[in-house]
Amino acid sequence: MREFKPYPSYRVVPLPVTHVMAEEANGSYLEHRRQRKRATSGMAPSPNIKQRLLREAVEENMGQRPRLLPRPIPTKPSFWTRRLILTLIATPLFALSALFLLALYPINEYEITQFLTFASKVLGRQPSDHKLFTSNIVEETYPVPKPINFRVFPLRVNKIIIDPGHGGEDSGAVASQDILEKEVTLDIGIRLRKLLERDAFHVLMTRESDTTIPLKRRVELANTESADLFVSIHANWFKTPTTSGVETYYLGPTDDPHTIQLAAIENKGSGYTLGHFHKLLENVYLNVRRTESRQLATSVQNQLTKSLRNMNPKLLNRGVKMAPFLVLVSTKMPAILAEVSFLSNQAEARLLSTTEYRQGIAQALYQGIRAYTKTLHLTAKKEPKL
Amino acid sequence: MNDTSDVIHVGIDLGTSRSAISGSNSQRHLIESYVGWPVDMVARKILKKDVVIGREAIDNRTMLDLRRPLERGLIKEGAEKDAKAVRELLQYLLSLVGLDAKRGDRPRIRAVVGAPAEALRVNKEQLRAAMKGLADSVMIVSEPFAVAYGQEALLHTMIIDMGAGTTDFCVMNGHYPTEEDQRTLDFAGDIIDMKLATLFQEHNPSTQFTVHMVRAWKEQWGYVGKTKSRILVTAPIGGNPTELDITDEMRIACETLVPPVTETMLDLVARVDPEFQEQVRENIILAGGCAMINGLREALEGALSSVGGGKVRVVSNPDFAGSDGALAIALDALESDWEILTA
Numbered sequence: 001m002r003e004f005k006p007y008p009s010y011r012v013v014p015l016p017v018t019h020v021m022a023e024e025a026n027g028s029y030l031e032h033r034r035q036r037k038r039a040t041s042g043m044a045p046s047p048n049i050k051q052r053l054l055r056e057a058v059e060e061n062m063g064q065r066p067r068l069l070p071r072p073i074p075t076k077p078s079f080w081t082r083r084l085i086l087t088l089i090a091t092p093l094f095a096l097s098a099l100f101l102l103a104l105y106p107i108n109e110y111e112i113t114q115f116l117t118f119a120s121k122v123l124g125r126q127p128s129d130h131k132l133f134t135s136n137i138v139e140e141t142y143p144v145p146k147p148i149n150f151r152v153f154p155l156r157v158n159k160i161i162i163d164p165g166h167g168g169e170d171s172g173a174v175a176s177q178d179i180l181e182k183e184v185t186l187d188i189g190i191r192l193r194k195l196l197e198r199d200a201f202h203v204l205m206t207r208e209s210d211t212t213i214p215l216k217r218r219v220e221l222a223n224t225e226s227a228d229l230f231v232s233i234h235a236n237w238f239k240t241p242t243t244s245g246v247e248t249y250y251l252g253p254t255d256d257p258h259t260i261q262l263a264a265i266e267n268k269g270s271g272y273t274l275g276h277f278h279k280l281l282e283n284v285y286l287n288v289r290r291t292e293s294r295q296l297a298t299s300v301q302n303q304l305t306k307s308l309r310n311m312n313p314k315l316l317n318r319g320v321k322m323a324p325f326l327v328l329v330s331t332k333m334p335a336i337l338a339e340v341s342f343l344s345n346q347a348e349a350r351l352l353s354t355t356e357y358r359q360g361i362a363q364a365l366y367q368g369i370r371a372y373t374k375t376l377h378l379t380a381k382k383e384p385k386l
Numbered sequence: 387m388n389d390t391s392d393v394i395h396v397g398i399d400l401g402t403s404r405s406a407i408s409g410s411n412s413q414r415h416l417i418e419s420y421v422g423w424p425v426d427m428v429a430r431k432i433l434k435k436d437v438v439i440g441r442e443a444i445d446n447r448t449m450l451d452l453r454r455p456l457e458r459g460l461i462k463e464g465a466e467k468d469a470k471a472v473r474e475l476l477q478y479l480l481s482l483v484g485l486d487a488k489r490g491d492r493p494r495i496r497a498v499v500g501a502p503a504e505a506l507r508v509n510k511e512q513l514r515a516a517m518k519g520l521a522d523s524v525m526i527v528s529e530p531f532a533v534a535y536g537q538e539a540l541l542h543t544m545i546i547d548m549g550a551g552t553t554d555f556c557v558m559n560g561h562y563p564t565e566e567d568q569r570t571l572d573f574a575g576d577i578i579d580m581k582l583a584t585l586f587q588e589h590n591p592s593t594q595f596t597v598h599m600v601r602a603w604k605e606q607w608g609y610v611g612k613t614k615s616r617i618l619v620t621a622p623i624g625g626n627p628t629e630l631d632i633t634d635e636m637r638i639a640c641e642t643l644v645p646p647v648t649e650t651m652l653d654l655v656a657r658v659d660p661e662f663q664e665q666v667r668e669n670i671i672l673a674g675g676c677a678m679i680n681g682l683r684e685a686l687e688g689a690l691s692s693v694g695g696g697k698v699r700v701v702s703n704p705d706f707a708g709s710d711g712a713l714a715i716a717l718d719a720l721e722s723d724w725e726i727l728t729a
Contacts, residue, residue: 049541049560050718052560052561053561054719054723057715240652240689240692242648
């Protein structure tokens with residue numbers, strides 16, 4: 001047996017003299033902690049509350065233990081022999097059937113991950129259910145065929161859809177200075193169109209005036225026109241007035257409560273029914289579109305942050321995020337949604353009301369799109385890897 | 387100092403960047419959550435060890451297969467070496483408080499281990515499996531709950547435990563926190579490190595630096611809001627040590643944490659029973675390594691001012707708040723509870 005040699009400590013923190021952990025008995029440690037009342041803490045908990053909490057903590061731990069104990073080895077060999085034979089016969093048959101089904105209906109890595117996450121969450125939601133047999137969920141990963149690198153095909157961006165958010169009856173967010181989101185997004189959208197058209201891009205807008213256009217129609221326009229990129233412009237709003245910054249979204253799932261709330265608000269009045277939604281989700285996670293959307297979002301976010309900091313030095317870069325906005329779900333081309341500053345933040349709202357800031361945003365969006373399209377052209381110049 | 391009594395209680399806070407242990411034998415230690423194995427015979431000869439842990443592992447990383455086995459506060463899934471690394475880490479932590487898990491005549495070890503607030507059941511089982519054989523009885527509790535228990539802030543309070551991998555929120559309402567009372571964010575110290583490294587790289591493209599240097603700068607000078615002096619660090623450019631000003635980069639990097647933390651904090655406050663919301667707002671407790679960022683407490687209080695004001699305080703020993711709290715739970719648990727929880 002290897003003799004134990006204690007490792008040298010990295011850092012021994014000397015305990016403060018008043019810390020009663022130097023005392024010998026557990027009871028005195030507890031007593032000292034009770035006496036050492038913290039003036040700014042919540043109501044001093046009664047012993048009953050502590051005991052109840054302990055009970056609940058223990059019960060929660062008990063609920064996590066495997067319910068079934070290992071079974072004893074059976075004394076009747078014939079029963080196990082029969083089981084073994086059946087298993088030996090059934091396993092290859094099952095494996096063959098599974099392979100056949102997978103060949104017919106291939107599941108991609110994302111679906112496997114989603115299923116495992118869902119299964120884990122279901123198990124996790126029932127901590128006190130003693131009937132559940134818990135075991136480590138082992139992720140079986142199979143080699144997924146690598147997708148074709150989109151960049152092998154030297155394709156250009158020709159047609160861009162600009163989607164100024166909201167409009168008409170839907171004013172979007174409203175700042176305290178009566179600045180409407182729909183006006184801000186339309187103004188920025190028109191400015192962006194001018195910049196892109198100057199560069200020979202073919203630009204279409206989902207709306208060019210203060211009209212109500214449901215999300216479904218915006219998406220239909222983009223898909224019908226076979227656009228190459230979809231850029232949706234919004235102004236952000238949050239209940240905390242100090243929240244500020246710019247963020248750019250592309251399609252993907254999220255757990256962030258703010259993003260979920262934002263997506264729910266922006267997806268209101270979509271025009272889609274439940275029946276439509278199934279079809280929409282069929283092709284949602286095509287890897288190529290997501291990859292390109294992410295790259296476009298990153299390029300735009302970088303430019304937004306870099307350019308707008310000249311006018312707003314305190315601008316916060318809230319980063320590139322994923323969210324299930326309907327306009328991102330339903331479009332068939334790389335798509336992003338840019339939240340260009342917060343209307344709920346007084347300082348940013350004031351800036352958004354100025355033409356200079358709006359022009360700056362349009363300029364930044366244009367430069368972000370240009371930077372993204374340049375990467376496509378750069379790739380086209382190199383030898384494609386096959 | 388080894389305890390000669392029959393039972394030793396320990397509280398363990400396994401963190402992505404640092405892990406802490408507090409023992410009932412009046413010892414507590416904090417180490418970096420890094421484990422390394424010598425890459426070859428030469429390295430083994432130099433280090434004279436089969437496995438190296440903590441700061442020593444970081445300092446000798448060129449000779450080691452270095453692992454940081456915890457991600458977002460939980461055991462990384464997939465690599466067997468990461469699971470082994472966690473066991474080495476736990477064994478080392480226990481040895482620091484004088485406990486050799488492998489000795490037959492050792493005292494009984496009863497451990498309470500903190501896990502992130504939204505840890506899935508399977509992750510808690512992995513933790514329990516990692517502790518098997520090292521401790522006689524194990525209880526896994528949510529980390530912010532452990533902090534709350536240790537601070538005796540169990541009623542109408544909110545704990546925000548800001549570590550490296552995760553920021554955990556827990557509203558204490560006098561009962562064991564449910565899923566609705568807890569939240570785990572991936573925005574934490576590591577995100578600040580990445581952001582600071584990115585900004586530093588952008589503004590000083592030819593500077594040579596490592597993530598450990600960036601982390602050290604953040605821990606020493608991290609701030610949000612205003613600072614009274616510039617932050618100057620030294621890093622080599624082409625091998626030539628050069629003084630660089632990272633004041634703005636530090637502020638921007640640290641401030642990336644503020645929006646998500648603020649939003650989650652306010653969201654949780656809004657979900658509290660309206661009768662007790664003011665009490666919760668007045669009793670928000672910050673723990674964890676990131677709690678020591680200058681100005682963060684004031685920034686959170688500033689956010690609370692928009693919803694009627696509030697008070698945020700930082701625990702006196704943020705690094706040990708989790709392990710001390712876990713120890714308090716271990717000491718308060720009854721004998722019969724430990725019998726049931728035998729590993």
